[in-house]
Amino acid sequence: MKLLVEALVTAPIATVWRAYTNPEDITNWNFASDDWHCPSASVDLRVGGKFSSRMAARDGSVGFDFEGEYLNIEPNRLIEYRFGDRIAEVQFVEEAEGVLVSVTFDPEQDNPIDMQQSGWQSILDNFAAYVSKK
Helix, strand or coil, X not given: CCEXXXXXXXXXXXXXXXXXXXXXXXXXXXXCCCCEEEEEEEECCCCCCEEEEEEEECCCCCEEEEEEEEEXXXXXXXEEEEECCEEEEEEEEEECCEEEEEEEECCCCCCCHXXXXXXXXXXXXXXXXXXXXX
């Protein structure tokens, strides 16, 4: 079973793509709630390249690295990556109102599905809000 989250981003495709793949931008949107943040990110945007985002509670109580490897990249259209034994696919589709960003991902087994869905949706909503303000 795959999970899906989506957001419409009101910006040109080049702006959306850059904000999704640029480490400096990623640190501004890659967290699910205001009590978390993303203090660092790295991106080697090529097939076989690695990525990593540090996700941490603002109070320093907990944190983890979200990291993986790119499997497929089609600029301005698709990013597919592996993280652990799971796979995610990010699609960018230009529409009249902006860019529809869809993320399909394998859920993990430790947390409830609805919690995973809402967490990933919150991050994507933060992304859309961040890019729309640029």
